[in-house]
Amino acid sequence: MKDPSSLTQPMARYKARKQQERRDPLENYEILGYIAAGTYGRVFKAKSKPTGRLCAIKKFKLDKEGAASYYTGISQSAVREISLCRELRHENVVALIQVILEDKSTYMVFDYAEHDLLQILHHHCHPDTPPLAHFTAKSIVYQILNGLDYLHRNWVLHRDLKPANIMITANGVVKIGDLGLARLFSDPLQSLFSGDKVVVTIWYRAPELLLGGRHYTPAIDLWAVGCIFAEILALRPIFKGEEAKMDSKKVIPFQKDQVQKVVEVLGTPTPAQWPNITVYPDYPNLQVMNVHSNRLEKWYRAIGQTSIAGLNLLRALFDYNPITRVSAAEAMTHPFFSEEPRALSRVFGEGKSPYPARRITSDTNVKANGAPKRPHQSTTVSSRKKSKV
Amino acid sequence: MSADYWRSTQRERWKFTAEQLSKLHQEVSHNDLKSGIDDPCQAWDDHIRIYIYNLVQTLGQRLGCRRRVLSTAHVYLMRIFTKISIHEMNIFLLVTTAVYVAGKTEEQPQHIRTISNEARVLWTDYMPSEATLIAECEFYMIEELHGCLIVHHPYRSLSFLCESMADTHPWLVLSNEEFQGIWAVINDSYASDIPLMYAPHIIATSALYMTLVLRPQLIRPPRPPDKIKARIDVLASYLGKSAIDLEKIAECVQELVSLYARWETYDQRQTHLRVLKTLSLEKP
Numbered sequence: 303m304k305d306p307s308s309l310t311q312p313m314a315r316y317k318a319r320k321q322q323e324r325r326d327p328l329e330n331y332e333i334l335g336y337i338a339a340g341t342y343g344r345v346f347k348a349k350s351k352p353t354g355r356l357c358a359i360k361k362f363k364l365d366k367e368g369a370a371s372y373y374t375g376i377s378q379s380a381v382r383e384i385s386l387c388r389e390l391r392h393e394n395v396v397a398l399i400q401v402i403l404e405d406k407s408t409y410m411v412f413d414y415a416e417h418d419l420l421q422i423l424h425h426h427c428h429p430d431t432p433p434l435a436h437f438t439a440k441s442i443v444y445q446i447l448n449g450l451d452y453l454h455r456n457w458v459l460h461r462d463l464k465p466a467n468i469m470i471t472a473n474g475v476v477k478i479g480d481l482g483l484a485r486l487f488s489d490p491l492q493s494l495f496s497g498d499k500v501v502v503t504i505w506y507r508a509p510e511l512l513l514g515g516r517h518y519t520p521a522i523d524l525w526a527v528g529c530i531f532a533e534i535l536a537l538r539p540i541f542k543g544e545e546a547k548m549d550s551k552k553v554i555p556f557q558k559d560q561v562q563k564v565v566e567v568l569g570t571p572t573p574a575q576w577p578n579i580t581v582y583p584d585y586p587n588l589q590v591m592n593v594h595s596n597r598l599e600k601w602y603r604a605i606g607q608t609s610i611a612g613l614n615l616l617r618a619l620f621d622y623n624p625i626t627r628v629s630a631a632e633a634m635t636h637p638f639f640s641e642e643p644r645a646l647s648r649v650f651g652e653g654k655s656p657y658p659a660r661r662i663t664s665d666t667n668v669k670a671n672g673a674p675k676r677p678h679q680s681t682t683v684s685s686r687k688k689s690k691v
Numbered sequence: 692m693s694a695d696y697w698r699s700t701q702r703e704r705w706k707f708t709a710e711q712l713s714k715l716h717q718e719v720s721h722n723d724l725k726s727g728i729d730d731p732c733q734a735w736d737d738h739i740r741i742y743i744y745n746l747v748q749t750l751g752q753r754l755g756c757r758r759r760v761l762s763t764a765h766v767y768l769m770r771i772f773t774k775i776s777i778h779e780m781n782i783f784l785l786v787t788t789a790v791y792v793a794g795k796t797e798e799q800p801q802h803i804r805t806i807s808n809e810a811r812v813l814w815t816d817y818m819p820s821e822a823t824l825i826a827e828c829e830f831y832m833i834e835e836l837h838g839c840l841i842v843h844h845p846y847r848s849l850s851f852l853c854e855s856m857a858d859t860h861p862w863l864v865l866s867n868e869e870f871q872g873i874w875a876v877i878n879d880s881y882a883s884d885i886p887l888m889y890a891p892h893i894i895a896t897s898a899l900y901m902t903l904v905l906r907p908q909l910i911r912p913p914r915p916p917d918k919i920k921a922r923i924d925v926l927a928s929y930l931g932k933s934a935i936d937l938e939k940i941a942e943c944v945q946e947l948v949s950l951y952a953r954w955e956t957y958d959q960r961q962t963h964l965r966v967l968k969t970l971s972l973e974k975p
Contacts, residue, residue: 312781385840
C-alpha cells in the first residue's frame with residue numbers, strides 16, 4: 303500500500319540529500335548596502351567574497367506581502383527575466399552572474415554598474431554642474447542602440463526602456479537593464495498584449511500604444527530611445543504627461559494628457575504620415591483634440607542644439623508610423639554618428655567617471671522581507687517624483 | 692541568445708552525448724544505492740521514461756496546453772532526471788510542476804490552483820493536495836535547471852526545412868499528411884533523451900527522413916511507386932547538398948527507430964506498478 307508520506311512530504315528524500323550538500327549561496331556575497339526598490343523588488347550592492355567582484359543583487363518581491371512563511375509561485379516577470387538573462391550576452395546588456403533561490407525568495411546577481419542614466423541626468427540638473435559632454439551624450443545613445451539592436455536581433459522586446467533602466471558602469475559602458483517586462487516576440491503563443499496590461503512608463507510610451515494599439519513591435523522600443531535621446535539633450539523628459547488611471551470598471555483609459563504632450567511637440571499625426579492611424583481604437587479620441595503643428599525643430603533649437611543630423615535622428619526615432627520608424631540597426635548607421643564628436647566605446651572618454659558614486663544605505667539585511675527605508679534623495683529627485691504622482 | 696540555438700544554454704550547457712547521459716544516470720542510481728535503494732526493478736529505464744512522457748501528455752491534454760508547453764516540460768524533466776532520482780521526489784508532483792513552469796516560460800501561464808486541481812483529479816491517490824508544494828518544487832526545479840528555461844524545439848526548424856525544400860524542387864513539396872506525420876515523430880521524440888542529445892534541426896530532419904523514407908507505407912503515396920524512389924533520390928541529393936550533419940542524422944534516426952521498438956514492448960500497467968513502488972519506499 304502507498305505510504306502517505308509521499309503525499310505530505312513528497313520531496314523529503316531529495317531535500318535530505320540537498321541539505322547535506324548545500325551551503326547558503328548568499329554567504330558568498332558581502333552585502334554592502336541597499337540601492338533601491340524597483341517595480342519587482344529590491345536591489346542591493348554586494349561584493350563576491352571569492353572574487354572581490356562588485357555585484358547588484360536583485361531580490362524579487364514576494365507575490366503577496368507577508369507570504370514569506372510559505373512558498374508562492376515565482377512570478378511571471380521573474381521567470382521571464384531569469385530565462386532571458388540566462389541566454390543573453392552582450393557588452394551593452396546587463397550580465398547575469400547567478401540565480402539564487404533561497405529561503406523562499408528569488409535573487410538575481412548581476413554585474414554592478416556604478417551609475418544609471420537617471421542619476422546622471424539629475425546630476426546635471428544642479429545649476430553649478432557643467433553641462434553633459436556632447437560626446438558622452440552621443441556615446442550613451444549609440445550604446446543603447448547597440449544593446450537594443452542585439453535584443454531585437456534575438457527577438458527580445460525590452461518594453462520598458464527609460465533612463466532608470468539604462469545602467470552605466472564606472473568605466474563608461476552602457477548596460478541595458480531590467481528585463482522584467484521583456485518578451486520574446488519570435489513566436490508568442492499568446493498575443494503580446496494579453497500578458498500584462500501595464501507596459502512602458504507612460505512618458506516613454508509609443509503613440510501606437512497610446513492610441514490603443516495591441517500589436518507590439520520593436521518600434522515601441524525605438525520610440526522610447528527617441529524620448530531618452532531628447533531627455534539627454536534637454537535634461538528633462540520631453541513628453542511629461544499625467545497618467546490616466548484605470549477606473550473602477552477596469553476599462554483601459556485613453557491617455558489623453560500624454561497624447562497631448564506628444565502632439566504639442568510633434569504635431570497632430572495625419573493619415574498621410576501614418577496610413578494605419580485610422581484603425582487604432584483611440585483614433586476618434588485624438589480627432590476631437592485640438593490640432594497642433596510640428597514644432598520639434600523649435601524645441602530642439604530652444605534647448606541649444608545645432609546639429610541637423612541630430613535633429614534628423616530624433617525625427618526618425620519619433621516617426622509616428624511604427625512601420626517606417628527607424629530600426630536600431632539603421633539608427634546606428636545614421637549620419638549623426640559619423641559627424642564629430644564621434645561616439646566612443648567609453649562614454650566618459652579616457653578619463654574617470656565625473657559622476658558621484660551610487661548612494662547606498664547601510665541596510666544590509668538582504669533576507670528581511672519588509673521594505674527598508676529609501677536612500678536619501680536629492681531635491682531634484684523628490685521634485686521629479688512629486689510631479690509624476 | 693534566445694533566438695539563436697548556437698549560442699544557447701541548451702547547446703552550451705544541456706547537450707549531452709549518449710555516454711555522458713548514461714554516466715549521469717549511473718551517478719544518480721549510485722546515489723540511490725548509497726541511500727539503500729538496491730532493487731534493480733526500481734531503476735530508471737526507458738519504460739519509466741515513456742511512462743513519464745505519458746503523464747505529461749495526460750495532464751497537458753486535460754489542461755488544454757499547447758504542444759510547445761508540453762515539449763518544454765518534457766525537456767525540463769529529462770534534464771532533471773540526469774540529476775535527481777525518481778525516488779527522491781514524488782514524480783506526479785514533479786511532472787505537474789514541470790508543466791506549470793513550462794507554461795510560464797512559454798507565456799501560457801495557468802494558475803497554480805487550476806493545475807493542482809486537475810492533477811489531483813487525474814492522480815487522486817498519488818498527487819499531493821497542497822498547491823504550495825508545487826510552488827516549492829518549482830523552486831528546486833529552477834535551481835536544478837540553473838535558470839536555463841528557454842528551450843529550442845524542432846518545430847521551427849521543420850517549418851524552415853519545408854519552405855527550403857519546396858523552393859528547391861517541386862517533388863519536395865510536402866503533403867499535409869506528411870507534415871503531420873513528421874510533426875508526430877518530433878512529438879514522439881520527447882519520450883526519449885533525443886532532445887538532450889541532438890540539435891533541433893537534426894531532430895527535425897531525422898523526423899522528416901523517418902516519415903518520408905522509412906515509413907512511407909503509413910502515408911498514402913501521392914504518386915505511383917516508381918516516382919517514390921525518384922523522390923527519395925531528390926530528397927537524398929537535397930540533404931547531401933545541405934550543410935546538415937548527415938552522420939548526426941543517421942544516429943538520430945537510429946535513436947528514433949529504437950524508441951519505436953521500445954514502445955512496442957512498453958507495458959503501461961507493469962510500469963505503473965513499478966512507479967507506485969517508488970512512492971511507497973520509506974522516507975528517511
